[in-house]
Amino acid sequence: MYFYRSIHCIKAFTFDLDDTLYDNSMIVEKAEEEMVKMLQRHEQLCTLTTSDFFAEKYAVLTSYPEIYHDVIVWRIQTIKSLLSKTNIPVSKFADVIDESVTCFNFWRHKINVPESTHLLLTKLATKYPLAVITNGNVDIHQIGLGDYFQFSLRGGEHGRSKPFPEIFDLASDKLAIPSHHILHVGDNLLTDVNGAINNGFLACFINIYHRNILHLDNASCLPHIEITQLPELENLL
Structure with missing residues (x-):
């Protein structure tokens, strides 16, 4: 786990879905x-x-x-x-x-959600409200993740997709928590990291690419936190 920016008090988490909570390959x-x-x-x-x-x-x-x-x-x-x-x-x-x-x-929806994801979300949900912000069309209830999250927001249905502001603003409003206390976790530097930071959220980048973040496309700003494995978030508890 790498820290690039100072962290405000975390009061909630929002998550991307594909390639963040599970492997979406193919x-x-x-x-x-x-x-x-x-x-x-x-x-x-x-x-x-x-x-x-x-x-x-x-x-x-x-x-x-x-x-x-x-x-x-x-x-x-x-x-x-x-x-x-x-x-x-x-x-x-x-x-x-x-x-x-x-x-x-x-x-x-033929998705295999790792047991490690279930374990992490179970632990986080005991302390923080959790929500989903996705640009895709996965139904969290169909893949067995619905019980962990207070709601799931989808690009198009709930405003323009990430990194545009509407969907982030709506998440903050629905959580009733100021954006600077919400940590958004995702694998995409443009939609997740830039989107979160430009809209006042904290940003956690899950680097699934096994490359230095500075050498990745769309690395125009650094996240607050970088991880390579989702369970590393347990260190924030």
Whole structure:
């Protein structure tokens, strides 16, 4: 555990999800692949590839730049855009979108949360209020983490995604704790560290990259704390 900035009294924790509380490697990729397979069941989309899907996804982003704040809306709009280029009746769009999103969500939540994460959150939750701030679409209740947190905020649904201020401000308001007493923990230097610091939070960077923080992309400001393993946070108890 490294300390780069002085720490105010910590009164609450907020956590990122993916690659912070669990290893998210290939989870999204697998979910996207299975969703594309689902879409391929329709004759008009039988030749669709994951590359085609991502090309369409970024074409949608070009047309609607703000859509990236909400990954769920972005995915639905991408599927809808693909369907609009086929002869599938518009009346069938909702059914195809629903089955595709359901498939994606099934695989998206095939996450193995380490026992060490459960143990840490159990200990922290006895002393601090805990909350989630995520840019993804994981439902904490579906992966067995719901009981530890007072609430979970998601980019798009609860304001612009990290590092923008709305979602951090809302977390502070819902916790009823000033932002300078809240430690945000995450693996992304831009969305988590810069986002937290620029919005008055304390920042803890979990360095999963095994590289000097100063050599990492987006290392424009130092966090208050750097850790390499989540259980190190127990040292703050």
